[in-house]
Amino acid sequence: MRRIAVLLAFILCIQLTIVESTRAEVYKDPATLLYRIETKDPVVFITIDDGKDRPANAEAVLNRLNWPITSFLVPKLVGAHAQWFSNFGRVNDIGSHTTRHIALKGLSYEKQKEQICSGEGRLLGKFGKTVGYFRPPFGLWDQNTLKAAAACGISHVFLWRVSLNGRTITTWGGNIRAGDIIIIHYVGSLAQSLRRLERELKRLNLTPARLSDYVK
Numbered sequence: 001m002r003r004i005a006v007l008l009a010f011i012l013c014i015q016l017t018i019v020e021s022t023r024a025e026v027y028k029d030p031a032t033l034l035y036r037i038e039t040k041d042p043v044v045f046i047t048i049d050d051g052k053d054r055p056a057n058a059e060a061v062l063n064r065l066n067w068p069i070t071s072f073l074v075p076k077l078v079g080a081h082a083q084w085f086s087n088f089g090r091v092n093d094i095g096s097h098t099t100r101h102i103a104l105k106g107l108s109y110e111k112q113k114e115q116i117c118s119g120e121g122r123l124l125g126k127f128g129k130t131v132g133y134f135r136p137p138f139g140l141w142d143q144n145t146l147k148a149a150a151a152c153g154i155s156h157v158f159l160w161r162v163s164l165n166g167r168t169i170t171t172w173g174g175n176i177r178a179g180d181i182i183i184i185h186y187v188g189s190l191a192q193s194l195r196r197l198e199r200e201l202k203r204l205n206l207t208p209a210r211l212s213d214y215v216k
Helices: 002-020 056-065 082-086 109-127 143-151 190-204
Strands: 032-034 043-050 068-073 091-096 156-158 162-165 168-171 181-185
Touching: 043 190, 056 190, 082 091, 082 109, 091 109, 109 143, 143 156, 162 190, 168 190, 181 190
Parallel strands: 032 156, 043 068, 043 181, 068 091, 162 181
Antiparallel strands: 162 168
16 A cells, blocks of 8 residues: 555656646746737737637637637636637637636645646647646736746736627727737637627727737
């Protein structure tokens, strides 16, 4: 029994080491937090969270629109459907969203690091690569979040200034404008949100762009 316990501890140690070393980069400075991108280009950035549902009608809408997106995914919600997410949109950059979708704010640095590194590591295992960005669940974060993200090889932590829920658009700080980061979710109403956003962006003469093309 003792040998088995020692062996299990050894395996766990290896697994934790693998999680912490899944990205080649480890940043000393805290990750950069952004709600929007400063740009004069007439573009916005669409991000989609979680991965709970994979609506076929949303896939059809996004294929028609041919928009690039960035997804912040929870590994257990992706399951065996990594290929579906990879093919969703013209480009779908994969970012992490913790391993269990829990609120990080107020947790210790070590607990936050475990959630972020583990989520990132599992997505790397499913997709082979990620864009190296992170979004804290519920938008809740503190300084430990930014430090832990950097230790996991995350360069940027992204929040948002515009949210869509079905046909409802919510903004913080006025109308949608160039450089805004927009959040939607992988839920049943995703297609409805995409069509609503299409109409609003046409009215404002704005076009979705690839987030990673504008991040320095």
